[in-house]
Amino acid sequence: MSLPNVLVVGAGGVGTIAALALTINKKCDVTLVVRSDYEHVIKYGYDIDSVTYGKINNWKPPHVTKTVQDAVTKFGEFDYIVLTTKNIPDGGLTCEDIIRPAVTEKRTTIILVQNGMGIEKPMQEQFPDNVVLSDIQFIGSTNLNCKVHNSHKDQSFVGIFENKNHPNPEEYYERADAKVKEFMELYQHEDEAINKVNFDANVKKSRWEKLIYNSALNTVTALVDLDVNRCQIASANETLFRPAMDEIIKIAASDGVTLEPSSKDKFIxxxxxxxxxxSMLVDHRKGQLMELEIILGNPLIVAKENNVDAPILSVLYNLLTLVQFKIKEQRGVIKIDEDDYKRIDSDKYPRIFAEAQKEILE
Structure with a gap:
C-alpha cells in the first residue's frame, strides 16, 4: 500500500522543518518546492540546527523541485499540500494560483501554515470540493542561505476551517475530520517528546488570538523600522501596542469570538x-512585500461589516499601504509613469493607477 503523497510549498524556516519532520517520521512521501535556493539544495542540502530535531548537515528532502508544476509532473498527484509561503494576495500571484497545478479535486487536502484571518476563503472558493485545514505553528524557525535555525520545540495546532458555503456540510466535515486526524498522525513523531501536534477545536478563535500579536507588534515595528523592545522603551506599549490590541479584541467580539484581555500582556x-x-519588520528591511492584507486588511473588513470603530488599526493599515506601494514599485510589481499624472487632478490618481496596475498584472 503506497504512502500518502505530501507536497510542501515554501522552503523557508517553517517549510523546511515541516518537510524534515514528515520525512523523519517515514509515514509519507515528501516533496519540497524550492525556488531561489534550488541549485544549492540539490548539491549541498540544508544545514539544520534544531532544538527539536538536532544538528543535521547537508540534509535533503526525498524529492526537491523548483516549481509546483515540476512536482506534479515528476511525482504525481498529491494527497496533501502543506503551504508555508507568505500570503500576500496584493502581490500579483495568489496562493491559490501557486498551488493550483497540484490540486486534485476532492483528493488533495490543503493545509495552510500561514498567518492571518480569512486566508481560507479564497481557497474554498477556488477549490470547493477540497478540504482546507489550518495549522498554527510555534516553532521559531529561520532559513538564511540554506542554514536553518529552529529555536523552539516543534509544536503545531491543526484544525478545520469553517466552511459555510459547501453544498453538503455533513459530508464535507466528515471528510475533513478524517483528513485532520490522518495529517496529525503523519506529522506526529512516535516520541511525543520530539514534537507535539495538537487538535485545534476552534480555529477561528486561535487565529483571532494570534492577531493580538501580529496586528500590533508586527505592524508598528514595520512602520517605524524599530525592533519590539526599542518601541517599548519609547513607550509604544501604552501609546500603540495595547490600544491596537484592544481594537482587535473588539473586532473579534463582533465576529462572535471572546478573547481574554490577559492575552495582551502575554504578547507584550x-x-x-x-x-x-x-517577520513584517524583517520583510520591510529586506525590501520584500509584507503580509498586510491578511494581518490588517481582512480584520478591518470585519470591523467595517460589524460597525466596529478601529481608528488605530485603520491608520496603521493606511500608512503601511503606502509603504507596501513603495516596495511594489521598487520590485516592479507596479510601474508608475510620471508623465501620466502631470496634468491630472490628484483626485483622479487612484482610478488611473488602478487601470495601470491591472494592465501590468494582466
Missing amino acids: HIGDGLFYSP
Whole structure:
C-alpha cells in the first residue's frame, strides 16, 4: 500500500522543518518546492540546527523541485499540500494560483501554515470540493542561505476551517475530520517528546488570538523600522501596542469570538529583553512585500461589516499601504509613469493607477 503523497510549498524556516519532520517520521512521501535556493539544495542540502530535531548537515528532502508544476509532473498527484509561503494576495500571484497545478479535486487536502484571518476563503472558493485545514505553528524557525535555525520545540495546532458555503456540510466535515486526524498522525513523531501536534477545536478563535500579536507588534515595528523592545522603551506599549490590541479584541467580539484581555500582556512580554524583529519588520528591511492584507486588511473588513470603530488599526493599515506601494514599485510589481499624472487632478490618481496596475498584472 503506497504512502500518502505530501507536497510542501515554501522552503523557508517553517517549510523546511515541516518537510524534515514528515520525512523523519517515514509515514509519507515528501516533496519540497524550492525556488531561489534550488541549485544549492540539490548539491549541498540544508544545514539544520534544531532544538527539536538536532544538528543535521547537508540534509535533503526525498524529492526537491523548483516549481509546483515540476512536482506534479515528476511525482504525481498529491494527497496533501502543506503551504508555508507568505500570503500576500496584493502581490500579483495568489496562493491559490501557486498551488493550483497540484490540486486534485476532492483528493488533495490543503493545509495552510500561514498567518492571518480569512486566508481560507479564497481557497474554498477556488477549490470547493477540497478540504482546507489550518495549522498554527510555534516553532521559531529561520532559513538564511540554506542554514536553518529552529529555536523552539516543534509544536503545531491543526484544525478545520469553517466552511459555510459547501453544498453538503455533513459530508464535507466528515471528510475533513478524517483528513485532520490522518495529517496529525503523519506529522506526529512516535516520541511525543520530539514534537507535539495538537487538535485545534476552534480555529477561528486561535487565529483571532494570534492577531493580538501580529496586528500590533508586527505592524508598528514595520512602520517605524524599530525592533519590539526599542518601541517599548519609547513607550509604544501604552501609546500603540495595547490600544491596537484592544481594537482587535473588539473586532473579534463582533465576529462572535471572546478573547481574554490577559492575552495582551502575554504578547507584550513574549520577547522581553530579546530586541527581536517580527517577520513584517524583517520583510520591510529586506525590501520584500509584507503580509498586510491578511494581518490588517481582512480584520478591518470585519470591523467595517460589524460597525466596529478601529481608528488605530485603520491608520496603521493606511500608512503601511503606502509603504507596501513603495516596495511594489521598487520590485516592479507596479510601474508608475510620471508623465501620466502631470496634468491630472490628484483626485483622479487612484482610478488611473488602478487601470495601470491591472494592465501590468494582466
